[in-house]
Amino acid sequence: MSVVVCKELVKRFGATVAVDHVNVEIQDGEFMVFVGPSGCGKTTTLRMIGGLETVTSGDIFIDGVRVNNLAPRHRDIAMVFQNYALYPHYKVFDNIAYPLRLRKRPKAEIEERVNTVARMLGVQHLLDRWPRQLSGGERQRVALGRAIVRNPKLYLMDEPLSNLDAKLRVQMRREIIHLQRNLGTTTIYVTHDQVEAMTMGDRIMVMRAGKVQQIGAPEVLYNHPANLFVAQFIGSPAMNAFKGRLETDDGKIVVATEFGRFPVGDPLVARLKPDRSPTLGAREVICGIRPEDITLDDAPVTPASPQAQVDLVEGLGADAYVSLTIGGTTLIARTPADCPPAENQLVTIHLNPNKLHLFDPITEETLLALP
Amino acid sequence: MQRIQWFKWLSLVLYGIPMLLVLVFPFIVMVSTSFKTLEEVSQIPPTFIPRNPTLENYREVWNIIPLADHFRNSFLLGVGETFLIMVLGVPAAYALARFRFAGRQPYLIFLLVTQMFPAIVVVLGVFRVVVALGLLNNLAVVATTAASFSLAFCIWLLVGYFSAIPPEIEEAAMMDGDSRLGAMIKMTLPLSWPGLVAVGVFAFMDGWNEFLFSLTFISNDEMMPLTVGLFRFISRFQIQWHHLMTGSLLATIVAVALFMTVQDKLTRGMLAISEK
Known part of the structure; x- marks a missing residue:
């Protein structure tokens, strides 16, 4: 030893x-x-x-x-x-x-x-x-x-x-x-x-x-x-990644993407590294979300909710991987296999605000400190 | 299936048998001549089966030249060359197969280039060196010179065999506690046994058949190998065909017998490895 x-x-x-x-x-x-x-x-x-x-x-x-x-x-x-x-x-x-x-x-x-x-x-x-x-x-x-x-x-x-x-x-x-x-x-x-x-x-x-x-x-x-x-x-399927901007909506920090605005959870905001604080203004980021942290809804909650089209559903028995297209971006979501959406169906997507990952678009380093 | 059988027979008749005859013909002549008298040898048309078969040639050859000495000398040349090739060629080939170093590729090409010089080109130069060193009539000098010519080819052969053994086997042995030399001796050498045998046989044959350097460096009857000894049956005015063929036949028989005795051992070693 x-x-x-x-x-x-x-x-x-x-x-x-x-x-x-x-x-x-x-x-x-x-x-x-x-x-x-x-x-x-x-x-x-x-x-x-x-x-x-x-x-x-x-x-x-x-x-x-x-x-x-x-x-x-x-x-x-x-x-x-x-x-x-x-x-x-x-x-x-x-x-x-x-x-x-x-x-x-x-x-x-x-x-x-x-x-x-x-x-x-x-x-x-x-x-x-x-x-x-x-x-x-x-x-x-x-x-x-x-x-x-x-x-x-x-x-x-x-x-x-x-x-x-x-x-x-x-x-x-x-x-x-x-x-x-x-x-x-x-x-x-x-x-x-x-x-x-x-x-x-x-x-x-x-x-x-x-x-x-x-x-x-x-x-x-x-x-x-x-x-x-x-x-x-690490992780399969791989983490979804897309471009966005950190902005402030009524004092709350959100990620603005080309397909919608998603709130960033307070625990994450607390972990944003100080020198990269977005309070000084909008900041470009790469936003990541794991497939299991995306949830899908049949009906839009509000008319403004981001809607995605289901391209493909891959059933694995316990889970299903759902490929989605939304505004030119492809996302993979992982859902329980018992009630997967149908292909070509429109669904509303929710990103878990506490499970977002934020990376610098140039260095690709994380913007979040370890908890 | 029928067609393949038919084709096999046709190719055997058209190609195989004529080829065999061409290859075997000199041996048939050699055997037949060794039982003829000199008069019968020069008869036209020649006879294949001696009319008066005689064993006289064998007695005469034995008496005219020191045949036992010649055999011993040829054998020593074969063994000596094999020894030199193994001792010098194996480490060289191992290094070339296992290590990447500056000049490796040019060195390999250089080895190949040395094969392109006929030995006759350098024999005079080497002769003067041998005379200057007072080393005429020395079998070791002949074996060394001959080995220096076949070494390059043997290294090339061995590099191929060693490269085919996965280096991980040696690495595993080194991790298990072996030195690199130990790993080479216990892993790579036994696993390239067929290659070592092939090179060994080649080196022995090269020494056994050595002629040019022996002819040049050796004048003493007792130090001559078979090749040079038999060469003396060829004089300016006459070729003693009956004696020459008898001596050649004896040399061939001994060489073949030698290989038959070791062959069993060699092939068994090859089989054990090739079954991996």
């Missing part, structure tokens, strides 16, 4: 900056997820922590020790790879036993530990097989077994589930969560799948183009995204 600290971490490949001044501290026993679109530098950051990539500048500390120039084998880290990276010329038993053999453990201990781990992962009947004889899920279990058979300080997992089919992925996701909770070992998990990130991580670090966008617990990222990128990357 251990604490990992990255300070001003930079990795350049020639002229391209893959990792750009990353600062992150991973706590003892924490399950940290690095998430972002492909090419955002998350895997490179992970590989630098593992020692498989050299560091261009900055420092990595594991338990307070600077490990920049330490070979992978001296860092006491176990890693699980996307393509499993099992040793094709070793049987399953020898694959799992490999890290222990390198450490010259006694034979009886190796036997016992491999069997324990194999039972834990449900692969004890496969110990005598070759990796090529295993299915994808079985291979992934063996790869996990090889990682947990010794007690390393840290686990690194590089998209370990992305080669599995959807159903198996959900199952293995749960197993990895259980495993990590039981072992209590600090884990860094890289994925491009925000659902994996949200469900697995104690905390999530969102990256884009080598830069850290936000680090926080899943619910913080979901409810208080630091910028428009995080807002739209």
